[in-house]
Each structure stands twice: as structure tokens, then as C-alpha cells.
Amino acid sequence: MAETDNSIEIPQDFDSLKATILERKAQLPKRLRQVAAYALDHPDEIAFGTAASIATAADVQPSTLVRFAQHFGFEGFSSLQLIFRARLRERTPGYDERLRALSGNDHSKLESGSIFNGFVAAAHRSLDNIASSVEPEAFERAVNILAGAETIYLVAKRRSYPISGYMAYAFGKLRVRYQMVGTAAGIDDDILAMAGPKDAAFAVSFSPYASESVNQAKLLASRKVPVVSLTDSAFSPLAESSRVWFELVEADHAGFRSLSASMAFAMALTVAVAEKRRRNAREYE
Amino acid sequence: MAETDNSIEIPQDFDSLKATILERKAQLPKRLRQVAAYALDHPDEIAFGTAASIATAADVQPSTLVRFAQHFGFEGFSSLQLIFRARLRERTPGYDERLRALSGNDHSKLESGSIFNGFVAAAHRSLDNIASSVEPEAFERAVNILAGAETIYLVAKRRSYPISGYMAYAFGKLRVRYQMVGTAAGIDDDILAMAGPKDAAFAVSFSPYASESVNQAKLLASRKVPVVSLTDSAFSPLAESSRVWFELVEADHAGFRSLSASMAFAMALTVAVAEKRRRNAREYE
DNA sequence: GACTGGACGGAATAAATATTCTATTCTCAA
DNA sequence: TTGAGAATAGAATATTTATTCCGTCCAGTC
Numbered sequence: 251m252a253e254t255d256n257s258i259e260i261p262q263d264f265d266s267l268k269a270t271i272l273e274r275k276a277q278l279p280k281r282l283r284q285v286a287a288y289a290l291d292h293p294d295e296i297a298f299g300t301a302a303s304i305a306t307a308a309d310v311q312p313s314t315l316v317r318f319a320q321h322f323g324f325e326g327f328s329s330l331q332l333i334f335r336a337r338l339r340e341r342t343p344g345y346d347e348r349l350r351a352l353s354g355n356d357h358s359k360l361e362s363g364s365i366f367n368g369f370v371a372a373a374h375r376s377l378d379n380i381a382s383s384v385e386p387e388a389f390e391r392a393v394n395i396l397a398g399a400e401t402i403y404l405v406a407k408r409r410s411y412p413i414s415g416y417m418a419y420a421f422g423k424l425r426v427r428y429q430m431v432g433t434a435a436g437i438d439d440d441i442l443a444m445a446g447p448k449d450a451a452f453a454v455s456f457s458p459y460a461s462e463s464v465n466q467a468k469l470l471a472s473r474k475v476p477v478v479s480l481t482d483s484a485f486s487p488l489a490e491s492s493r494v495w496f497e498l499v500e501a502d503h504a505g506f507r508s509l510s511a512s513m514a515f516a517m518a519l520t521v522a523v524a525e526k527r528r529r530n531a532r533e534y535e
Numbered sequence: 536m537a538e539t540d541n542s543i544e545i546p547q548d549f550d551s552l553k554a555t556i557l558e559r560k561a562q563l564p565k566r567l568r569q570v571a572a573y574a575l576d577h578p579d580e581i582a583f584g585t586a587a588s589i590a591t592a593a594d595v596q597p598s599t600l601v602r603f604a605q606h607f608g609f610e611g612f613s614s615l616q617l618i619f620r621a622r623l624r625e626r627t628p629g630y631d632e633r634l635r636a637l638s639g640n641d642h643s644k645l646e647s648g649s650i651f652n653g654f655v656a657a658a659h660r661s662l663d664n665i666a667s668s669v670e671p672e673a674f675e676r677a678v679n680i681l682a683g684a685e686t687i688y689l690v691a692k693r694r695s696y697p698i699s700g701y702m703a704y705a706f707g708k709l710r711v712r713y714q715m716v717g718t719a720a721g722i723d724d725d726i727l728a729m730a731g732p733k734d735a736a737f738a739v740s741f742s743p744y745a746s747e748s749v750n751q752a753k754l755l756a757s758r759k760v761p762v763v764s765l766t767d768s769a770f771s772p773l774a775e776s777s778r779v780w781f782e783l784v785e786a787d788h789a790g791f792r793s794l795s796a797s798m799a800f801a802m803a804l805t806v807a808v809a810e811k812r813r814r815n816a817r818e819y820e
Numbered sequence: 821g822a823c824t825g826g827a828c829g830g831a832a833t834a835a836a837t838a839t840t841c842t843a844t845t846c847t848c849a850a
Numbered sequence: 851t852t853g854a855g856a857a858t859a860g861a862a863t864a865t866t867t868a869t870t871c872c873g874t875c876c877a878g879t880c
Binding site for chain 3: 313315316
Binding site for chain 2: 294297298335338339362363365366367368369370372373374377380381384386389390393408409411412413415416419420482483484485489499503504506508509510511513514515517518520521522525526
């Protein structure tokens with residue numbers, strides 16, 4: 251038998267698999283080389299297809315695919331396929347390297363270190379994700395709505411509260427009139443009663459959604475106050491009350507979701523609004 | 536029978552499918568809505584998983600997935616799945632590319648976009664920096680100090696306030712006793728008067744340092760309360776009052792410093808402390 | 821309060837799947 | 851040319867898969 255090569259590590263990610271294939275390509279038997287060529291040329295097909303369909307496309311037998319996989323140390327074709335699928339999931343260039351850099355650093359030696367690394371990695375992932383999930387056009391609309399408002403109402407509870415807390419700080423510095431909602435219990439309704447169509451609101455809520463925030467957003471929407479919202483699902487109850495809404499899925503570690511992407515988003519929105527106002531004001535001078 | 540809706544077109548790509556789902560979301564029965572939410576929140580899982588695995592993850596029956604697909608005009612679950620797979624093949628162009636496409640048209644649009652990108656980039660830079668600037672041993676010591684405290688006092692003002700705000704939320708979830716300092720003016724001194732050597736404090740302050748925070752940290756230190764602090768300079772006045780302190784320089788954009796690294800740090804510290812406590816508690820059982 | 825129609829859960833089923841096995845073919849050296 | 855060993859094709863097999871079907875449940879209506 252000349253099958254699984256135990257002496258060499260089984261590739262765990264697409265890049266190293268690709269390298270291994272290229273390296274051994276010359277010594278591969280005819281049909282296996284045929285498979286190798288097809289696999290590297292049509293990685294998407296390998297990821298999605300069945301053994302039968304791929305075999306037909308590559309003009310080999312299904313069993314050849316299994317032998318190919320086993321030749322590189324995998325248990326069968328299916329486990330090889332996982333590598334090709336993983337490649338499509340996290341097609342974030344640069345992320346792998348960063349993660350590898352993290353796992354090699356001093357923190358990994360201590361027990362609390364892995365927690366530390368985990369949160370840094372989660373924050374990175376969140377930020378990688380944000381660029382593709384926020385549409386520039388929607389962002390622009392949100393900026394326009396908030397820049398045109400007399401007073402910006404900030405609605406957030408619990409986990410989202412730090413986000414609006416930062417925005418409040420920044421708006422204060424930038425001389426943009428704002429009003430936080432939900433700090434002291436009881437007077438929220440009175441505050442919201444003052445909001446009108448000339449104002450605007452920014453609401454943040456992640457699942458599990460604080461019912462208070464949702465209701466307040468609804469109330470504002472019913473009073474013709476344009477609402478911009480930040481949430482983590484297209485199914486968020488916030489979405490239906492909002493003129494513009496952003497779906498932002500934060501990566502998590504140990505069950506605690508990162509706030510990095512939300513924070514970056516909030517900072518960008520805040521500064522963009524202030525910038526827009528400054529320019530509008532100059533035009534009227 | 537009320538099945539396939541021939542009058543309406545079957546979505547052929549992911550975007551129109553998503554739009555259709557969102558549109559009909561309100562009228563969907565309970566389980567189908569559950570599937571809808573899961574599908575839009577975890578599109579990758581739908582693309583790769585089997586009906587059984589997805590059903591388990593979404594907490595429904597496999598047959599529900601089939602009904603869901605048929606509800607939207609597909610023949611079965613498999614044909615719906617093809618849409619989700621196609622999405623991964625032809626990745627949607629990221630924000631960067633879309634932004635570049637926009638840049639030719641309108642200058643004002645470009646402006647908001649560059650602000651957005653700027654903050655995301657700054658956040659990335661901050662996170663890249665954090666691993667090298669925080670010493671694992673110091674982190675370990677900080678965890679030990681806070682894990683051993685009866686009550687953890689959180690001291691932060693202004694820009695740092697969102698950080699302690701998040702920690703308060705997380706400590707609450709994790710059943711760690713804490714006390715925020717500086718929320719309502721006037722009673723701070725009374726709160727601090729209760730702190731003793733068995734407690735500990737975590738103070739955050741970046742330049743320009745809020746004198747209040749600095750004084751409170753000094754007061755705590757003089758009362759033999761161990762202080763852990765997070766700041767942005769070795770010359771920070773906080774440092775001299777602290778048992779352990781961390782220097783964390785955040786990258787900035789347009790003069791506004793990122794909070795991503797501080798946030799990641801705070802989350803890691805919070806969870807590490809809770810974890811440590813949990814372990815200590817188990818040892819004494 | 822009974823009736824009706826849709827929604828649901830769960831078992832049954834038929835198709836499709838990856839893998840294994842074996843006979844045959846090919847390769848290369850003596 | 852012949853013999854030995856690997857490589858291959860293709861059928862057989864044991865899972866796993868999506869789907870169908872039917873009894874039950876639930877909400878709304880008269």
C-alpha cells in the first residue's frame with residue numbers, strides 16, 4: 251500500500267493545500283494530475299459540486315477523486331472539499347496572516363492571553379466585514395438626514411449604550427445639538443414629545459432587542475421624525491421604523507460580541523454629519 | 536392547496552431574494568419567519584450546510600425548510616440553496632470598489648466615503664498596535680488584582696466613558712459586582728468613601744486627562760485600593776497612582792481617535808476577570 | 821363552542837451520495 | 851517478451867440526503 255502519507259502534515263487551509271499540490275504535481279500519476287489541474291483551475295466547482303458532477307467535469311471516475319484526496323492525507327473526498335468551502339467563507343485577504351501573527355505572539359503563552367487574542371481577532375474580523383456590508387449610498391443618505399436635523403435624538407440601551415455615549419461626546423465637541431434618550435427613567439416620553447419632523451433620530455439595537463428602544467423608534471417614526479438605525483439583522487424590528495438602516499454583524503469571542511465595527515461606524519457617521527453641516531453652513535454665508 | 540405562487544416571479548439572485556423575503560416578512564407564519572431570519576443572518580450556512588444541519592441550527596424541522604423554499608416559488612430546498620451558493624461564487628464587490636466607482640461622479644459622496652474608510656483604517660491600525668503594546672504579564676497581573684476584588688470601581692469620564700459603560704454592562708451580565716464612578720455629579724465622593732483595600736478600581740483616561748478622574752484615582756490609591764489603569768502615555772498622571780497600568784496609543788482619523796483597541800482591551804479584561812473568578816470559585820467548592 | 825383551513829412536526833421514503841472493492845489495464849524494468 | 855506492482859475503471863454498497871405524506875395542532879370565523 252502506498253496511500254496516506256503520515257509523515258507529512260495534512261494541509262489545513264487552501265493556501266497550503268495549493269502549495270502542496272503544486273509541489274507534488276510532477277510526481278502525480280496521470281489521472282491524479284488531471285484532478286489536480288482541475289481542482290486548482292475550478293476551486294468553486296470543487297466547493298459546491300458533488301463527487302459525481304466533479305468527476306464528470308474533470309473527466310475522471312468518482313473513485314479517482316477519493317484517491318486524490320487520500321493521496322494528500324485526507325480521509326476522503328468530503329474532507330478535502332471542506333478546505334475548498336472554507337476558502338469561500340472567509341475570503342478576507344490579510345486576515346489569515348494577522349491571525350497567524352497573533353497566535354505566535356507572547357500572549358498565547360498565558361492563560362488570559364488567549365482571551366486577549368480572541369477579542370483582538372474578533373475586532374479585526376468585524377472591521378473586515380464592515381466595508382462590504384455598509385453601502386456607500388445608504389451611508390450618504392444617513393449623513394444627509396442627520397445633517398439636516400435640528401436636534402439628533404440618540405436612542406440606545408444596554409450593549410448599544412456605549413456607542414451612543416461616544417456619539418454624544420463627539421457631537422458635543424463638534425457643536426451638534428443632540429439629545430440622549432433613555433438615560434434617566436421616566437422622562438423619556440417627555441423628551442421624545444419634543445421631537446418633530448425637523449429633527450432626526452439615530453437608534454442602535456442588537457439582538458436581543460431592547461423593547462424600549464424599538465418602541466421609541468416606532469414612536470418617533472409615527473411622529474414623522476426620520477430615523478436612522480444600526481442593527482445586526484435585516485429582521486430587526488428597528489428596520490421597519492427606519493428611513494435608512496444598516497445591518498452590521500459583529501464577530502464574537504466567547505459569546506461576547508465585538509463593538510469595534512459599530513464604534514468605527516458611529517465615529518464615521520458622527521464626523522461625516524458634522525463635516526456636512528459645516529459645509530452647508532458655509533454655503534449660506 | 537396554497538403553494539407555489541405562479542403569479543410572482545421566482546427570485547433568481549440573492550439580492551432579489553433578500554428583497555422578496557423582507558417584503559413578505561410580516562405575513563410569514565411563525566416557523567417560516569424563523570427560517571427567513573436565520574437564512575438572511577447566516578447565508579453561508581445555507582450555502583454549505585445540509586437541510587438537516589441547517590434545520591437544527593435554525594431550530595426547525597427539515598420539512599419546514601422545504602416549505603419555506605416552496606413558499607417563495609422554488610421547487611424545493613435544493614433549488615433555493617443554489618441562490619445562496621451563487622452568491623458566494625460571484626462575491627459582491629466590496630465597499631472599496633463601489634467607492635471607487637462613485638469617486639468619478641460626485642465629490643460630496645466621496646467625502647463621506649473617505650471619512651468612513653478613514654475610521655475603519657484607523658481602527659485596524661489601533662488593533663494591529665495593541666498586541667505589541669500590552670505586555671502579557673502585566674495583563675495577567677491586572678486580571679488577578681481585579682478578580683480578587685470584592686467590588687470593582689470603574690472610573691472614566693468623557694471619551695473614556697463608553698469603555699467603562701461597556702464594562703459595566705458586561706460585568707452585570709457576568710455577575711461581577713461593580714460600581715461606576717462619575718455618572719451623577721456630587722455623590723462620587725460618597726461612593727468612593729466606601730472603597731477599601733479589599734476592592735479594586737479600573738480607571739481609564741486619555742489626554743487631555745480629566746482632572747476629576749486623576750484625582751479620584753489618587754484618592755483611591757491613598758486609601759490602599761489597588762488601581763489598574765488604561766491610558767495613552769507613560770507620563771499620564773494616572774500612572775503614578777496605579778498598581779498596574781497600560782499604555783495604549785490609538786490611531787486617529789481627522790483628529791478623532793479610534794476606540795477599537797481600548798474596547799477590545801476592555802472586553803478582554805472583563806471576560807478574563809470573570810473567567811478567573813469562576814475558576815477560583817470552583818477551587819474553593 | 822364547533823368548524824375550517826392553514827401551519828406544523830415527525831416518521832416514511834425514494835433518490836443521491838461518497839466510499840469501498842475487485843477485476844482489468846497500464847508502466848516499466850529485467 | 852514477460853513479470854510485478856501500481857493505477858485505474860466501474861460496479862456494489864452503505865450512508866446520507868431531500869422530499870413527501872399524514873395526523874395533529876392552532877387561530878380565526880360563523
